Amino acid sequence: MSAVDLPAETLAEGLTGWLPEQRFFAGKGRTITAITPQNVVPLADLEGGGTLYDTIVDVTFSEGEPHAYQVPVVATWDPLPDADHARIETVGGLRLYDAPWVAGATGVLLTLLGESAQRGPVQFVREPAASWTPHTGFPLGVEQSNTSIRYGDELLLKLFRRVAPGTNPDLEVTRALAHAGSPHVAAPLAWIDGAVAGAPASLGILQPFLRTGTEGWKMATASVRDLFGEADLRADEVGGDFAAESYRLGQATAEVHRLLAQVLPSTTVGQDDCRATAELMRRRLDDAIEVVEELRPLAPALYAAYDRVAALRGEIPVQRIHGDYHLGQVLRTDSGWVLLDFEGEPARPLAERTALMSPLRDVAGMLRSFDYAARSLLAEREASAAGDPPAAVYRAAEWAERNRSAFCDGYAATAGADPRDSDVQLTAFELDKAVYEVVYEARHRPHWLPIPMEAVRRLAGG
Secondary structure (H helix, E strand, O other): OOOOOOOHHHHHHHHHHHHHHOOOOOOOOOOEEEEEEEEEEEEEEOOOOOEEEEEEEEEEEOOOOOEEEEOOEEEEOOOOOOOHHHEEEEEOOEEEEEHHHOHHHHHHHHHHHHHOOEEOOEEEEEOOOOOOOOOOOEEOOOOOOEEEEEEOOOEEEEEEOEOOOEOOHHHHHHHHHHHOOOOOOOOOOEEEEEEEOOEEEEEEEEEEOOOOOEEHHHHHHHHHHHHHHOOOOOHHHOOOOOHHHHHHHHHHHHHHHHHHHHHOOEEEEOHHHHHHHHHHHHHHHHHHHHHOHHHHHHHHHHHHHHHHHHOOOOOEEEEOOOOOOOHHHEEEEOOEEEEOOOOOOOOOOHHHHOOOEOOHHHHHHHHHHHHHHHHHHHHHHHHOOOOOOHHHHHHHHHHHHHHHHHHHHHHHHHHOOOHHHOHHHHHHHHHHHHHHHHHHHHHHOHHHOHHHHHHHHHHOOO
16 A cells, blocks of 8 residues: 555546646647546655655547647645646645646656666666666656656656557657668667556657757748848858758658668558548648638649649658657757657547658658748737838748758758659658648638748649
């Protein structure tokens, strides 16, 4: 028996108001009908008081599929000092805290990983060659779909929040690439396995903390700011020109795709699959038009682009890919570019995230990200009523095109094939991504809506 018992009904009551307010909760706007704990597993009693639990809870809604979430909890009868920011709720005198924000709990998690401990269905697995000194950690507090805990300048533990049966792609893909010797991933040192709906599932992954890394998005937008600050210089004349890094990022991306095709399943598909891909994109466009009416006049051109995909013949290579690739998913370290977060879009079903796809989808995602980096600063200036002279709009477009081209050049140099030669697929994938962005911006950042809308018009030839 643990020092502090946590009944399932107490946990459910405590999470009722807290869980829907968390950034990782993907069911915002939906009516919750029940929160039902699947697993409530005691991991350890904490020295400062209370018991650390790992819990998996089901969330059901009035309509649509249910979700499962991992919520590590510290349960205690006495208040934890300096932990008010982590408090979930007090139920019947029992205080519940969000464990990643409790220093003592973070230290226990790292210790359990180092010991390859097992607690009921929760298994902590350490790579045989990995070792570290146990100490406390602190959440980064910057992610939405997961929670990452930093341990000094050495380690980063990512706890998956929305979970599903099966191995999380981030763990599966990163391990496969690391074992193949890729320098472009942070090799897993340990991970946490558990159970969701009675089936094995991934709960977390421990990797080196890349302290010398700088996020690609920050580097790219800094380059754009440098360009805007030099009124008389072209993009290739500015000291902060990013094109050389874009080229190297293209090389790294192609190398990761090459390795993925070798170490994980890959194949080729024919016209039936191309037709299915085109039909899926058409359906997504139809749904998007219901949300953003401005897409409707452009729909015929988009349908035509998708029809060209449906008409493709021959063998089309498909494989495992990143699945959610953009400048925020890459770090520039002292040794080169490192790709992060291979789990794909967490809101999508696991089967969809692990499906074999064309690597051109990743290329299209990064090309869209260059476009966003160039134009996001314009969008912010527009929102502040500063406005944008035509020269600024032109210079943003120049920067985007220069870096898009450099990325493709680097990719082609390593892959031996230029992604721009597959223009039918690449254009369709860019359009599909831009349509998704249109819906997202319309719902969350209306002042950024012109960014993807301009891209849709350009790619559609309008």
